[in-house]
Amino acid sequence: MSAFDAGSVSRREMRQTWRPDLEEISHLKHTPLHALHLSLGARMVPFAGYDMPVQYPDGVLKEHLHTRAAAGVFDVSHMGQVVVRPKSGRIEDAALALEKLVPVDVLGLAEGRQRYGLFTNNEGGILDDLMITNRGDHLFLVVNAACKDADFEHLKNGLGDTCDVTMLDDRALVALQGPRAEAVLCELWADVAAMRFMDVAEADLHDVACIISRSGYTGEDGFEISIPVDSAVDVTQRLLEHPDVMPIGLGARDSLRLEAGLCLYGNDIDTGTTPVEAALEWAIQKSRRAGGDRAGGFPGAERILAEFANGAKRRRVGLKPEGRAPVRGGAKVFADAEGNMAVGTVTSGGFGPSVDGPIAMGYVDAAHAGNGTKLFAEVRGKYLPLAVAALPFVKQTYKR
């Protein structure tokens, strides 16, 4: 799913960030919480066509550590919230229709449950990643901001015969993440403690009808809360009033998801990567694999199922630099310290505040993908040693 990526900026480029292009800013969209971000002192950056908070005055490092120690609130309203409603009124029809676009067991998803999924293309590449929820009489999808218009067209083209597809533009989406998230939300709505990871329920938060899922993208226990636009600021402010809660920007969202080993669409997965290359086999349930009840039947099935059987030529792996220097996305990876034998590329990299050191992920040739394999990344003309490492870098604390 989506987070912030600034990549590497020189200080000369930063000067442009400090004196932003006013015309560009005037074209950026605002989430319903935009004014709240400004009032909290956020530093705003363009992201996926939105003016978004990259950090608040405490900064990325403290925001990251606070989320792992207590709880953080994230504005993810830029992401697309899509309702897929079967014209027949039978949820099975919507599930089977969506299964033509995703290599996911949607039919087997119980009411009130959510699962991670991927839109694939005919070459087996990944068009986007998303969350899919069975809401009883319809499916509820959350897709990435940068892909949401294309996803909406893709859904209408793929499912329009059997389903009404609607992009919700009247709801905000806020994530509450961290070990104190449950206690904080319990003060607003006691029933939340009964929810398990990937459960979805409707709830009134101070008389506001919200849709709450026990999920997130930080590796921590937590919730994502879909809120009617008119009440978005009020509900978010109530969360922020809790002494355990801090607002968290896109900068820490990115370092949190990287430590958790989660993919950022556009960096770690895209149309040029397949689910098997991306080590996302777990997102393709047995029913959609060879020998399953509904094997194949999704775009790119031929290539993806062949890779299940034979393995992919390259694989997404964790990469742990040995020294203190961060290795950023785009760095080339080599088998030797002289940079003669290229074996891959870093797709996300930076500093992990909870790991207290540099961390990265990227794609390497299958022969070099085993945990512990020593490789070298090119950084500013030097070849820095790093090791293939198991993901995630921090223990996930989902309440299963």
Add this chain to the structure above:
Amino acid sequence: MLKFTEEHEWLKIEGDVATVGITEHAAGQLGDLVFVELPEAGSSFAKGDSAATVESVKAASDVYCPLDGEIIEVNQAIVDDPSLVNSDPQGAAWFFKLKLADPSAANALLDEAAYKELVV
């Protein structure tokens, strides 16, 4: 003599040696630093060359050599503890000392008032 660059470096010039660091404004904009890489003493740089690198959680940024010269000393303290750059950027967290090839070239840099105007 205290001088500044548009790339947010400061220079404290004594004779033909400039002590160079990044400004408080730059340190604030970069956020908490987690890694600093300094040049080797004895290396020479032209004005505008990347002489050092600072990294926050999110991004790597270059620190440019503000004038032509040779590095005669670097500050290991900020390599050992990059957070020093955030807490005392214009004091203890100097980056390197530069023996200027042409000390008079410093006259063309910004004075403190001009720099402050730039970052308002």
